[in-house]
Every structure is written in structure tokens, then in C-alpha cells.
Amino acid sequence: MKGFLLIAIVVAAFAAVPLVVHSNVTLNFLVVALLIALAGQGWNVLGGYGGQYSFGHAAFFGTGAYVTAVLQMRYGVNAWIGFAAGIAAGSAVGAIVGTLAFRAGLRSSYFALVTLAFAEVLRILASVAPITGAGVGMLIKLDLRAQSFQFQSRALFYLVILALVAVALVTAQMLERSRFGAWLIAVRENEDAAMALGVDAFSIKLGAMVLSAAITAAAGGFYAQYFLFVDAGIAYGTWISIEALLTPVIGGVGTVFGPLVGALAAKSLGEGAKLVTGDVPGLDLMIYGAMLVLVIRFVPHGIVGAFADVSDRIKRRVLAARAPAREAVHG
Amino acid sequence: MVEPLLSVEGISHRFGGLLAVDAASLWAPAGSITSLIGPNGAGKTTLFAVISGFLKPTAGRVRYGGEDVTGEPPHRLARRGMARTFQITKPFAGLSVRDNILIGAHLRHPARADALAVAETVARDVGLGELLDRPAHTMTAAARKRLELARALATEPKLLLLDEVLAGLNPSEIREVVPVIRALAGRGLAVVMIEHVMQAVMSLSAHVFVLAEGRIIAEGSPAHVTADPAVVEAYLGHGAAAKVGAHDVH
Structure with a gap:
């Protein structure tokens, strides 16, 4: 219950931001940070809780983005329905990649490479297929009405992405409290031991992959509606695979708030550097690199993980201090 | 006769050119402790891996609760009530x-x-x-x-496969765990244990199977198998039984 309460407080605090902040630049920054946090939370379900490090979450992000865009522009489907279909399609891609990779028993770096390969294949297909607009990409027609999933005000976009992030946070929290989540963590910690205890490792990993893909696909669909443009390099580019992976790593893998904290930290630093140095291309990536090195060196469990480690250490010290007292009583 | 909870019939397992387990058969009834002993490298852990579904046998059948469960994956066997520990x-x-x-x-x-x-x-x-x-x-x-x-x-579980749970424990720790295992059989579980701690094997098990070079070379009560010359030779080398016997005479 404590976890859900904390989520409610955090989400409420974020929801209050547009009441105070009216700057479009700030709101835009927060929308993008939350978008990355959402994609990262998707990665976190599979990578953080399940220990399956994907390097190709662009496959799901891109599918979410393209399906949302293509259904609207080519088939005249309502944007919200397109968005839902994008999530479904992203999940389906997750199911296919997951079935193939996990059936083949791929683990660790092999799994990472295969997911990367899938994302790259999709990127190449999308850059030549006429239905996606091939190399030109696809513009979504401006239609600033809520029923078209477009909003006049940034604040409304912000609240929509915040709602999506809230759902993802609740999902992660439920994962931590459920049998599915416990089994997923068991698979991460030791797959053989988990199987010996009755855990169907394949199904658990596949389920996590589908859930993970759905969350990241939602981020992709939102991206399409927010920027009204999709091309192969954006949708299926490695940039999003990297961001989806880095934010939880920086914030804390396998924690509820890790991706959100990581996304805010990474984006703040990236934007901060841009302010100082101007728009030097690739600078944000260099900053990510440097940040990753620092995180791995000094806070290997991420920012949220570091706090948990400290509180654990304090708890243990308290327990240790209490233990001799108890023995004295028994003696 | 009622079929024992677990019966392993003629299991063989080959790793490339090495026949790790060679037509081994054993059984374990509910409410009783069965031991599987044998020198290092005899194939005990491999046999456990086959029984618990981690390895598919090259030949033979595993019957559990009256059903053929050969080749079923570990998680499904666990659901049927088979649990194992890892060495x-x-x-x-x-x-x-x-x-x-x-x-x-x-x-x-x-x-x-x-x-x-x-x-x-x-x-x-x-x-x-x-x-x-x-x-x-x-x-x-x-x-x-x-x-x-x-x-x-x-x-x-209904069947518990213990792979050297006593190895590495000191005598006082062993004395603590032994009654725990005994109580499990008392509750009706079928316990099969791979064990090198002979003191525990002798005091706990109703029936002992001896595996050497992949084959079951002896079975019976603990006293019976430890007196078997073939078992002594498997542990101590060829001709050892005669020497031990001669030593006993003097």
C-alpha cells in the first residue's frame, strides 16, 4: 500500500506543475522526459525485473509510433484507436521476438544482440516500404482536437503522458507485489533454481516481454501524436533503444521509480549541457556516456538503488546493534 | 504391490562420448528416506538432473505417481510435487x-x-x-x-530430491539438519538423498542404492550395502575388499 501511496503523491505533484509553470519550453522538456521515462519503464519490466537486457526496444517504440501514424493517415482511423492498435501491434512484435529468442534459449548478450537485430531489420524495412512513407517519413495531419489525440495546449499533452507514466508506475508496483513479478525476479536471479521451484521460465519471460513491449509502444504512439512526424530513424532508431535502456540503468534497474528518476536526471543534464554549449550535435549522447560511466562506478544500482542500499545498510546496522541485546536476554 | 511414488527404470544418459548414467534403476516409496551413494563422478547428480527434468535421458523411463513423466520440463514436475535442491x-x-x-x-x-x-x-x-x-x-x-x-x-512437495545437503556442514550442523530430514519422511514425503556423509546415510535411510561408473552396483539396507565387496571396491579401488577383509581377520 505504501508503494501505491508514494506513486499517488508523486503523480499528484507532477500534475500540479502546469498550474505553476506556464513556460512551453519547460513543459516540452517535461513531456519529453516523461516520454522517455515511459519507454524506459517498458524496458525496466523486462530488463530490470526480468534481467533480460534488450538492446532493441526501438522495435516496440517504432511499431507503436508507425501503427498510430499509418492507421490515421492511410486508413483514416481515429487517432485514439490508432494509438490503442499501436500498443497492440507493439505487444505482438514483443510476442514474436520473445517467442523466437526465448525458445532458442538466448540469454544475456545473445539476447541483447538479437533484439538489436530485430529493431534494425524493422528500421530498414520502414525506410523502404511505401506504406510507412519510406525514406521521407510520415507527417500526421494537424488537427488540434482532443478526439484526434492532439491538443492546443502543451499542458494537456503533458497530463496525457503523465497519466500513461502513472499507469506504468502502478504496473511496476503491482509487479513487485504479485506472483508473476516474484517469478520474473526469480528468473532474473537464477533461472534453473526458478524452474526447479515450478516457474515456467519461458512463459514468464514471454509475458514480461509482451508487457514491456506494450508500455514502450505506448511511448512510441504518444511520440507520433506529439511531434506529428515519424520516420524510420526516429521510430526504429537506436537512439530510443539506448534511451529506454539508459534511463532505468541511471535511475535504478528493477525499481518502480528508477526509469522516471533516470529520465529526469539524464534529460536535465542533456538540456543543461545544450544551454551551456549550444546545440552541438551528439553532445547529449556524450553526456549519457559519461553519466553511465559515473553511475556504474559510483552507484551501480542506480540513483534509486543507491538510496535503497543506504537505507538497507542503516537497517542492518540497527539490527546488528539490537542482536547482542537479544542474546543477553536469552542468556 | 503398490507402485512406489518414484520409480526410475533403466535410465541412461550420454554426454557425447561419455555414458554418465548406464541403465540405472531405483525407486523411492512415500514416507521413507532412500539414499543414493557412490564415489565422485559416479553420475549421481546427472541421474538427479534426469529425474527432475533438467536433462532428457538417452534411454529409460521415469515414473512418478503412477505416470510416465520422462522428459517433462522441471517446472511441470515441480507442479506435480517433485522438488529438488542443488549440490x-x-x-x-x-x-x-x-x-x-x-x-x-x-x-x-x-x-x-x-x-x-x-x-x-x-x-x-x-x-x-x-x-x-x-x-x-x-x-x-x-x-x-x-x-x-x-x-x-x-x-x-511429495517427493524431495536432496543433492548433498549435508556436504560442507560441520558435525553440529549435521546433527541439526538430520532430524529435519527425518521429520519430512515422517510426514509422508518420499525423500531421495545423494549423500557422502555416511553417518547420516546409515542412520536415516531405509534403502540405499549405490551408483558407480553410471551403474547401480548394489542396493539394500545400509548395513547390507556397506558390507558388499563390490561397494567397497568401488570406493577404495580394485582388490580393496580383499585387503579390508584380511585386515578384519587379524
């Missing part, structure tokens, strides 16, 4: 003792609260009650062995 302990290192046991308890108890209650009871049964909040990676070897046992028990 090289495999704790969920990043989790607490409580959460480790919780994973096992979840098999029969989907709700977290129920599973936690079961986990705590099991932990107390095997003497881990004081360590519930300890991270598994900080535990001693002896405590890890108990954790293996606790996790397996939390799945509420």
Missing part, C-alpha cells in the same frame, strides 16, 4: 531469505500474503527463522544449504 547451491542472491522461500511458496499459493505466511513457517521449520531478512548472498555455506531445503519444501 552447488543456487540462491536468488539478490533477494532476502524470506523472498527466496516466497518464490517456492508461490507455487501453491498465488496470493502474496498466503505465500509469505507459508514461507515464514517453512523457514522456522528448517531453522532459518532468525535470518528471514538477511540477503541470501551474505549467508554462510551451511545457511545456504538450509535455504535450498527451505525453498524446496515451500513448494509443498
Whole structure:
């Protein structure tokens, strides 16, 4: 219950931001940070809780983005329905990649490479297929009405992405409290031991992959509606695979708030550097690199993980201090 | 005669050119402790891996609860009530003792609260009650062995395969764990244990199977098999039985 309460407080605090902040630049920054946090939370379900490090979450992000865009522009489907279909399609891609990779028993770096390969294949297909607009990409027609999933005000976009992030946070929290989540963590910690205890490792990993893909696909669909443009390099580019992976790593893998904290930290630093140095291309990536090195060196469990480690250490010290007292009583 | 809970019929397992297990048969009835002993490299752990579904046998059948379960995956066998421990302990290192046991308890108890209650009871049964909040990676070897046992028990098994749970424990730790294992058989479980600690094998087991070079070379009561010359030779080398016998005469 404590976890859900904390989520409610955090989400409420974020929801209050547009009441105070009216700057479009700030709101835009927060929308993008939350978008990355959402994609990262998707990665976190599979990578953080399940220990399956994907390097190709662009496959799901891109599918979410393209399906949302293509259904609207080519088939005249309502944007919200397109968005839902994008999530479904992203999940389906997750199911296919997951079935193939996990059936083949791929683990660790092999799994990472295969997911990367899938994302790259999709990127190449999308850059030549006429239905996606091939190399030109696809513009979504401006239609600033809520029923078209477009909003006049940034604040409304912000609240929509915040709602999506809230759902993802609740999902992660439920994962931590459920049998599915416990089994997923068991698979991460030791797959053989988990199987010996009755855990169907394949199904658990596949389920996590589908859930993970759905969350990241939602981020992709939102991206399409927010920027009204999709091309192969954006949708299926490695940039999003990297961001989806880095934010939880920086914030804390396998924690509820890790991706959100990581996304805010990474984006703040990236934007901060841009302010100082101007728009030097690739600078944000260099900053990510440097940040990753620092995180791995000094806070290997991420920012949220570091706090948990400290509180654990304090708890243990308290327990240790209490233990001799108890023995004295028994003696 | 009623079929024993577990019966292994003519299991062979080949790793490339090495025939690790060669037409081995054994059985284990409910409510009783059966030991599988044999020199290092005899194929005991391989046989366990076949029984518990981690390896598919090259030949032979595993029957459990009257059904042929040969080649079923480990998680399905666990659901049928088969639990095993690992010789090289495999704790969920990043989790607490409580959460480790919780994973096992979840098999029969989907709700977290129920599973936690079961986990705590099991932990107390095997003497881990004081360590519930300890991270598994900080535990001693002896405590890890108990954790293996606790996790397996939390799945509420009918058949328990123990792979050297006493190895590496000191005599006083062994004296603590032995009654725990005995009590399990008393509760009606079929226990099969691979064990090198002969003192425990002698005092616990109703029936002993001896595996050497992949083959079952002897079986019977503990006293019977330890007196068998073939067993003595398997452990001590060719001609050893005669020497030991001669020594006894003098």
C-alpha cells in the first residue's frame, strides 16, 4: 500500500506543475522526459525485473509510433484507436521476438544482440516500404482536437503522458507485489533454481516481454501524436533503444521509480549541457556516456538503488546493534 | 504391490562420448528416506538432473505417481510435487531469505500474503527463522544449504530430491539438519538423498542404492550395502575388499 501511496503523491505533484509553470519550453522538456521515462519503464519490466537486457526496444517504440501514424493517415482511423492498435501491434512484435529468442534459449548478450537485430531489420524495412512513407517519413495531419489525440495546449499533452507514466508506475508496483513479478525476479536471479521451484521460465519471460513491449509502444504512439512526424530513424532508431535502456540503468534497474528518476536526471543534464554549449550535435549522447560511466562506478544500482542500499545498510546496522541485546536476554 | 511414488527404470544418459548414467534403476516409496551413494563422478547428480527434468535421458523411463513423466520440463514436475535442491547451491542472491522461500511458496499459493505466511513457517521449520531478512548472498555455506531445503519444501512437495545437503556442514550442523530430514519422511514425503556423509546415510535411510561408473552396483539396507565387496571396491579401488577383509581377520 505504501508503494501505491508514494506513486499517488508523486503523480499528484507532477500534475500540479502546469498550474505553476506556464513556460512551453519547460513543459516540452517535461513531456519529453516523461516520454522517455515511459519507454524506459517498458524496458525496466523486462530488463530490470526480468534481467533480460534488450538492446532493441526501438522495435516496440517504432511499431507503436508507425501503427498510430499509418492507421490515421492511410486508413483514416481515429487517432485514439490508432494509438490503442499501436500498443497492440507493439505487444505482438514483443510476442514474436520473445517467442523466437526465448525458445532458442538466448540469454544475456545473445539476447541483447538479437533484439538489436530485430529493431534494425524493422528500421530498414520502414525506410523502404511505401506504406510507412519510406525514406521521407510520415507527417500526421494537424488537427488540434482532443478526439484526434492532439491538443492546443502543451499542458494537456503533458497530463496525457503523465497519466500513461502513472499507469506504468502502478504496473511496476503491482509487479513487485504479485506472483508473476516474484517469478520474473526469480528468473532474473537464477533461472534453473526458478524452474526447479515450478516457474515456467519461458512463459514468464514471454509475458514480461509482451508487457514491456506494450508500455514502450505506448511511448512510441504518444511520440507520433506529439511531434506529428515519424520516420524510420526516429521510430526504429537506436537512439530510443539506448534511451529506454539508459534511463532505468541511471535511475535504478528493477525499481518502480528508477526509469522516471533516470529520465529526469539524464534529460536535465542533456538540456543543461545544450544551454551551456549550444546545440552541438551528439553532445547529449556524450553526456549519457559519461553519466553511465559515473553511475556504474559510483552507484551501480542506480540513483534509486543507491538510496535503497543506504537505507538497507542503516537497517542492518540497527539490527546488528539490537542482536547482542537479544542474546543477553536469552542468556 | 503398490507402485512406489518414484520409480526410475533403466535410465541412461550420454554426454557425447561419455555414458554418465548406464541403465540405472531405483525407486523411492512415500514416507521413507532412500539414499543414493557412490564415489565422485559416479553420475549421481546427472541421474538427479534426469529425474527432475533438467536433462532428457538417452534411454529409460521415469515414473512418478503412477505416470510416465520422462522428459517433462522441471517446472511441470515441480507442479506435480517433485522438488529438488542443488549440490552447488543456487540462491536468488539478490533477494532476502524470506523472498527466496516466497518464490517456492508461490507455487501453491498465488496470493502474496498466503505465500509469505507459508514461507515464514517453512523457514522456522528448517531453522532459518532468525535470518528471514538477511540477503541470501551474505549467508554462510551451511545457511545456504538450509535455504535450498527451505525453498524446496515451500513448494509443498511429495517427493524431495536432496543433492548433498549435508556436504560442507560441520558435525553440529549435521546433527541439526538430520532430524529435519527425518521429520519430512515422517510426514509422508518420499525423500531421495545423494549423500557422502555416511553417518547420516546409515542412520536415516531405509534403502540405499549405490551408483558407480553410471551403474547401480548394489542396493539394500545400509548395513547390507556397506558390507558388499563390490561397494567397497568401488570406493577404495580394485582388490580393496580383499585387503579390508584380511585386515578384519587379524
